[in-house]
Amino acid sequence: MTDPKPRQSKDVSEAQAIERAKQGDAEAFQVLYDMHKRRVYSLCLRMTANTAEAEDLAQEAFLQLFRKIGTFRGESAFSTWLHRLSVNVVLMHLRKKGLPVVSLEETTQGSGGEEDTPKKDFGAEDVALAGSIDRLQLRRAVESLPPGYRTIFVLHDVEGYEHNEIATIVGCSIGNSKSQLHKARMKLRDLLKMQRAEKAEKS
Amino acid sequence: MTCVELQQSLAEIEDGSGAEQRAHLETCPTCLALLAELNLIASSARDLSEANEPSPRVWNSIEIVLRTEGLIRPPRADRPHPASFAARWGFARWMVPAAAALLILVGIYVRQHSLASPENMATIPAQQPLQDAAAAGLNDDELLQEVADKTPATQAQYQDHLRRANEYIQDAKQDVQADPNDEEARRSLMEAYQQKAMLFDMAMDRSLP
Numbered sequence: 001m002t003d004p005k006p007r008q009s010k011d012v013s014e015a016q017a018i019e020r021a022k023q024g025d026a027e028a029f030q031v032l033y034d035m036h037k038r039r040v041y042s043l044c045l046r047m048t049a050n051t052a053e054a055e056d057l058a059q060e061a062f063l064q065l066f067r068k069i070g071t072f073r074g075e076s077a078f079s080t081w082l083h084r085l086s087v088n089v090v091l092m093h094l095r096k097k098g099l100p101v102v103s104l105e106e107t108t109q110g111s112g113g114e115e116d117t118p119k120k121d122f123g124a125e126d127v128a129l130a131g132s133i134d135r136l137q138l139r140r141a142v143e144s145l146p147p148g149y150r151t152i153f154v155l156h157d158v159e160g161y162e163h164n165e166i167a168t169i170v171g172c173s174i175g176n177s178k179s180q181l182h183k184a185r186m187k188l189r190d191l192l193k194m195q196r197a198e199k200a201e202k203s
Numbered sequence: 204m205t206c207v208e209l210q211q212s213l214a215e216i217e218d219g220s221g222a223e224q225r226a227h228l229e230t231c232p233t234c235l236a237l238l239a240e241l242n243l244i245a246s247s248a249r250d251l252s253e254a255n256e257p258s259p260r261v262w263n264s265i266e267i268v269l270r271t272e273g274l275i276r277p278p279r280a281d282r283p284h285p286a287s288f289a290a291r292w293g294f295a296r297w298m299v300p301a302a303a304a305l306l307i308l309v310g311i312y313v314r315q316h317s318l319a320s321p322e323n324m325a326t327i328p329a330q331q332p333l334q335d336a337a338a339a340g341l342n343d344d345e346l347l348q349e350v351a352d353k354t355p356a357t358q359a360q361y362q363d364h365l366r367r368a369n370e371y372i373q374d375a376k377q378d379v380q381a382d383p384n385d386e387e388a389r390r391s392l393m394e395a396y397q398q399k400a401m402l403f404d405m406a407m408d409r410s411l412p
Contacts, residue, residue, distance in 0.1 A: 024276030041257040059261050063268055129240040133247040134374050136391050157248035182214035185241045
């Protein structure tokens with residue numbers, strides 16, 4: 001991940017908290033939890049689109065982390081370690097539920113499904129997405145994505161993973177990751193335009 | 204390159220910087236608009252990375268498991284007790300009741316919305332929550348001043364957190380106003396105010412050395 005970007009850049013205090021957590025200090029565990037809870041929970045929520053599942057998965061991710069914290073040697077950033085672990089917890093959960101972590105098609109060309117056919121009317125000036133996108137609307141649109149598209153979109157555009165990292169994490173080709181991302185964005189564009197059109201009709 | 208080919212090629216070169224892509228984009232405003240919209244979606248997505256706060260239930264459950272498994276151990280007797288709340292915060296203690304008051308007021312506000320008929324909704328002033336927040340004594344500038352006085356290094360972070368929280372509140376308010384019967388929008392508004400209240404709470408707990 002190119003930009004792990006923990007919200008609180010308290011490197012020193014985080015390092016101190018890690019060392020204290022290794023000694024079993026309750027407050028240190030909570031400090032680490034508070035530093036990363038929003039990012040971990042938001043990741044779980046974006047990928048599952050279910051509040052209860054997201055809370056359970058965030059809990060599981062932190063527990064796995066805290067159980068292994070004695071082995072953390074600081075070779076990689078703590079946040080990178082935690083977020084990668086969280087992604088694995090969520091993907092494992094999705095697989096157990098039988099949901100596709102990534103769509104089966106391999107590349108952009110030749111799969112022939114309706115979703116793959118470029119739309120002739122794309123870019124039509126019906127409702128433009130100019131300006132900014134309302135976060136609540138974007139959250140809803142992401143929740144409406146098919147699980148396979150959602151996974152790739154969240155990992156790439158929300159969490160900042162590169163395609164080669166996503167390919168390793170979810171077990172697909174780099175081309176597939178790129179293709180899924182593009183389709184996810186196209187789908188989101190349609191969903192957001194629909195939302196805007198509905199809103200305009202109401203007002 | 205045709206429009207269809209351009210769209211297909213964006214999967215591989217998403218920023219449209221390929222030579223053939225650039226040539227097509229220079230002559231096709233429709234594809235240029237498409238690219239701008241896809242870029243807007245991608246850039247907006249980063250705002251979702253920390254958009255939600257887990258309920259306190261999550262930490263409570265984690266703590267119980269950590270204690271059950273013996274990962275949390277009792278504190279050593281030689282460790283100094285943390286400074287008392289009053290000693291740590293001095294006159295900033297006003298923030299505790301203020302944050303609590305904000306949450307209660309927002310709860311009442313959202314409940315009123317959920318009980319009110321759409322006709323009655325028009326009579327409820329749109330600015331009510333913000334006025335309530337002001338009445339509760341929650342002032343962004345005062346919070347930032349407190350943080351600046353205590354730990355100047357974290358002021359920029361809190362400024363950013365506050366900006367995001369306020370934007371989130373504005374978004375949610377617009378959605379509630381657009382459709383007062385939208386349960387999810389009301390829940391989001393409640394969450395948005397909770398996030399702001401949590402910021403004040405966080406400032407009290409975290410901004411001190």
